[in-house]
Amino acid sequence: MKSLNAIVMSGKEVLPVIEGGKGIAVSSGQSSGAWAAAGGVATFSGVNADSYDENGERIPQIYYGRTRRERHDELVAYGISGGIAQAQIAHELAGGQGAIHMNVLWEMGGAERILHGVLEGAKGLINGITCGAGMPYRVAQIASDYKVHYYPIISSARAFRALWKRAYHKFSDWLGGVVYEDPWLAGGHNGLSNSEDPRSPEDPYPRVAALRKLMNEIGLQNTPIIMAGGVWHIEDWADWLDNPEIGPIAFQFGTRPLLTQESPISDAWKKKLGTLKKGDVFLNRFSPTGFWSSAVNNEFIEELRQRSERQVAFSNEPVGAHTAAFSMGARKREVFLTQEDRANAEKWVAAGFDQVMKTPDTTLIFVTKEKMQEIRKDQVDCMGCLSQCTFSNWAENETGNTGRKADPRSFCIQKTLQDVIHSEANVENNLMFAGHGAYRFATDPFYANGFIPTVKQLVDRIMTGK
Template structure:
C-alpha cells in the first residue's frame, strides 16, 4: 500500500479521508467531530438535524401547524436550530483538528434557507458544504457569501460541466472539490440519469477520468476529486493515488462509519449491518423524490415492492380491452379493467387487499384498509420535507404549493420513516439506507466477533489500506 499523503481540503492539510454525510441524524456532531479529530474531514448531516434541550434531551420534531405551509415553516426552523447545534458539537469535539463539513440535499424542503441559517448561526465552525440530490446551481453563491468551500456531488462529467458553466465559474476560489458519487454503489439517493441502466453498473475509473479531464479544461487541475460510493478499503484504490489521470483525490466513506462507537444509529441497526449478505442492498425507485435510491431489502422495501406488484391499469369508461367493470371506493364507482386484470384484482380483494387506490399514471394499487388509511394519513400530515414530493404532491413553490399531479400511493413519507429509524429500534419496518458494500461487515476480519471500533480506530485502520 502506498503512503497516504495529506491533501489540502477546505483550507487545511488533512488526511484525504472523508466521512460521508448521511441523512437525518445518521451522521451528527459527535461522529463528524470524532472523524475530524482523527485528522480527516468529518461531515454532519444538515438534513433535519437533531436538537437538544439544555440538559441534553432530544427534541422530537413534532408539528403543530394546521396546514402544510405552516408545518413546512416549522420544519425549516427545526433544521436550522438542529444544524447549528450539530455544528457546535462537531467543532468542539474536533479539538481544532481536521475539517468540519455540513451535508445538505438540494431537493430537501427549504434547503437554501436551512443551510443559510446554519452558516449564519455557526459562523466559523463549518469549513465546507457538501451537496447532492439535484443540480445545486446556487450552492456556490451561498458558500461564497459565508467564505466556506463547496463540494457538489455529481455522477458524471456532464453534470459538473453544466454546473460550472452556469454558475460555479463565478466563484471558483471556493470550489473545494468535486464529489463523484458512484450511482450504482452509493447508499441513499443515487444520481442515475434516464440514459443509464440501473442494472448495468459502469466502472468508476473511466467516469472519474472523464470528470478530471473536464475539470482540467476549466483550470481546476489542483482541485481534488472525491471518490464516493463503493469505497471500502484504500488498498483496492491504490492505483488512483498519484495517478495523473485522476489527479489529487480524496475518498469518502459513507457506509463504514455507520458501525462505530460514535455512530448515532441504534444498536439494532448496527447488529443488522453485521448480518447483511451480498445483494441485500436494493437499488429501487420508490423514493418520493423520484430519484433512485439504495436501501437494505427489509420488510419496508418488500411491502413497497408488493404494493406496486398489486397494480393494474384502468379506464373510466369501457374501451379497447378494458371491458370489465370493477367497483372501487365506498360508493362502488366503476372503473374498467381487462378481464385478466379483473381476475387478479378479485383475487387480491379476497386476500384482504380490498382498498383500490388510484395513482397518477392511470393505475390502481390494492392494499389493506389499514395500509390505505396509513397512506392517506401520512399524505395529509405532510410537512414539506422535500422541495417536491410525489407521495403527497407537495411542492415548495407558490402559488399553490403543489406538483400539479395526483399524490402517488406507491411511494411513502420519507421524513416519517427516516425519523423513526433514526430514533428507534425498528429496523425492519422502516427505510434503512445503505451502500451496496455493507455486506462486507460480515466478511471483513476487522469486525470479527461483532467488534465495533471507535471512529479513531476506524480511521487508523483505513489509513493502513484496510
Template structure:
C-alpha cells in the same frame, strides 16, 4: 499499500479521507468531530438534524401546524436549530482544529434557507458544504456569501459541466472539491440519469477520468475529486492513488462510519449490519424524491415492491381491451379494466387487498384497509420535507404549494420513516439506507469479537490498511 499523503482541499492540507453525510440525524456532530480528530474531513448531516434540550436530550420533531405550509415552517426551524447544534458539537469534539463539513440535500424542503440559517448560526465552525440530490446551482452563492468552500455531489461529467457553465464558473475560488458519487454503489439517494440502466453498473474509473478531463478544460487540475460509493479498503483503489491521469483524489466513506462508537444509530441496527450478505442492499425506485436509492432489503421494501406489483391500468370509458367494469371507492365509481386484470384484482381482494387507490398514471394499486388508512394519514400529515414530493404532492413553490399531480400511493413518507429508524424505530418496518458494500462488515476481521471502533480508530485503520 501505497502511502496516503495529505492533499490540499478547501485551502488546507487534510488526509484524503472524507466522512460521507447521512441524514436524517445519522451523521451527527459526534461522528463528524470524531472523524475530524483523525485528520480527515468530518461531515455532519444538516438534513432534519437533531437538536437538544437543556438536559442534552434529543428534541423530537413534533409538528403542531394545521396546514402543510405551517408545518413546513416548523420543519425549517427544526433544521436550522439542529444543524447549529451539530456544528457546535463537531467543533468541540475536534478540539476546534478539525475540518468540519455539513451535508445538505438540494431537494430537501427549504434547503437554501436551512443552509444559510446553519451557516449564520454557526459562523466559523463549518468549513465546507457538501450538497447533492438534484442540481444545486445556488450552492456556490451560499458558500461565497459565508466564505466557506462548496463540494457538489455529481454522478457524471455531464452534470458537472452543466453546473459549472451555469453557476460555478463565477465562484471558482470557493470550489473545494467535486464528489463523484457512484450511482450503483453508494447508499442513500443515487444520481442515475434516464440514459443509465440501474441493473447495469458501470466501472467508476472511466467515469471519474472523464470528469477530470472535463474539469481540466475549466482549469481545475488541482481541485480534488472525492470518490464516493463502494470504498472499503484503500489498497483496492491503489490504481487511483497518485494517478497523474486522475489528479488529486480523496475517498469518501459513508457506510463504514455507521459502525462506530459515536454513531447514533441503535445497537440493533449496528448488529444488523454485521449480518448482511451480498445482495442484501437493493437499488430501488420507490423514493418520493423521484430518485433511485439504495437501502437494506427488509419488510418495508418488500411491502413497497408488492404494493407496486398489485397494480393495473384503468380507463374512465370503455377503450380497446378495457371493457370490464370495476367500482372504485365507497361510491363504487365505475372504471374499466381488461378482463385479465379484473381476474387479478379478484385474487388480490380475496387475499385481503380490497382497497383500490388511484395513482397519477391512471393505474390502481391494491392494499389492505389498514395500509390505505396509513397512506392517507401520512399524506395529510405532510410537513413539506422535500422541495417536491410525489407521495403527498407537496411543492414548496408558490402559489399553490402543489406539484399539480395526484398524490402517489406507490411511494411513502420519507421523513416519517427516516426519523423513526434514526431514533430506535423498528428495523424491518423502516427504510434502512446503506451502501452496497455493507455486507463486508460481516467478513472484515476489524470487527471480529464484537469490536466497534471509535471514528478516529476507523480513520487510523483505513490509513494502515488491512
C-alpha cells in the same frame, strides 16, 4: 500500496478520507467530531438535524401548524437550530483537528433557508458544504457569501459541466472539491440519469477520468476529486493514487462509519448491518424524491414492492382490451380492466387487499384498510420536507403542490427516517439506507466477533489501506 498523503481541503491539511454525510441525524456532531479529531474531513448531516434543550435532551420534531406551509416553516426552524447544534458539537469534539463539513440535499425542503440560517448561526465552525440530490447551482454563491468551501456531489462529468457553466465558474475560488458518487454503488439517493441503466453498473474509472479531463480543461487541475460510493478498502483503489489521469484524489466513506461506537444509529441497526449478504442492498425508485436510491432490502422495502406489484391499469370507459367491468370503493364506482387484471384484482380483494387507491399514472393499487389509512394520514400530515414530493404532492412553490395527484406507491420519507434513527423499533419496518458494499461488514476480519471500532480506530484502519 502507495502511501496516502495528506491533502489540503477547505483550507486545512487533512487526511484524504472523508466521512460521508448521511441524512436525518445518522451523521451527527458526535460522530463527525470524532472523525475530524482523527484528522480527516468530517461531515454532519444538515437534513432535519437534531437540536437539544437546556438539559441536553433531544427536542422531538413535533409539528403544530394547521397547514402544510405552516408546518414547512416549522421544519425549516428545526433544521436551522439542529444544524447549528450539530456544528457546535462537532467543532468542540474536533479540538481544532481535521475539517468539518455540513451535508445538505438540494432537494430537501427549505434547503436555501436552512443553509443561510446554519451558516449564519455557526460562523467559523463549518469549513465546507457538500451538496447533492439535484443540481445545486446556487450553493456556490451561498458558500462564497459565507466564505466556506463547497463540494457538489455529481455522478458524471456532464452534470459538473452544467453546474460549472451555469454558476460555479463565477465562484471557483471556493470550490473545494468535486464529489463523484457512483450511482450504482452509493447508499441513499443516487444520481442515475434517464440514459443510464440501473441494471448495468459502469466502471467508475473512465467516468472519473472524464471528470478530471474536464476539470483540467477549465483550470481545476489542483482541485481534488472525492471518490464516493463503493469505497471500502483504499488498497482496492491503489491504481488511482498518484495517477495523472485521476489527479488529486480523496476517498469518501459513507457506509463504514455507520458501524462505530460513536455512530448514533440503534444497536438493532448495527446488528442488522453485520448480517447482510451481497445483494441485500436494493436499488429502487420508491423514494418520494423521484430519484433512485439504495436501501437495505427489509420488510419496509418488500411491502413497497408488493404494493406496486398489486397494480393494474384502468380506463373509465371500455376501450381496447380494457373491457372487464370492475366496481371499486363504497360507491361501487365502475372502471374497466383487462380480463387478466380483473382476475388478479378479485384475487387481491379476496386476500384482504380490498382498498383501491388511484395513482397519478392511471393505475390502481390494492392495499389493506390499515395501510390505506396510514397512507392517507401520512399524506395529510405532510410538513414539506422535500422541495417537491411525489407521495403527498407537496411542492415548495406558490401553489404548494406539484400539480399531480399524490402517489400512494411511495411513502413519507421524513416519518420513516426519523423513526429508524430515534427508536429501537423493529428496523425491518423502516427505511434503512446503506451502500451496496454493506455486506462486507460480515466478511471483513476487522469486524470479527462483533467488534465495533471507535471512529479513531476506523480511520487508523482505513489509512492502512484496509
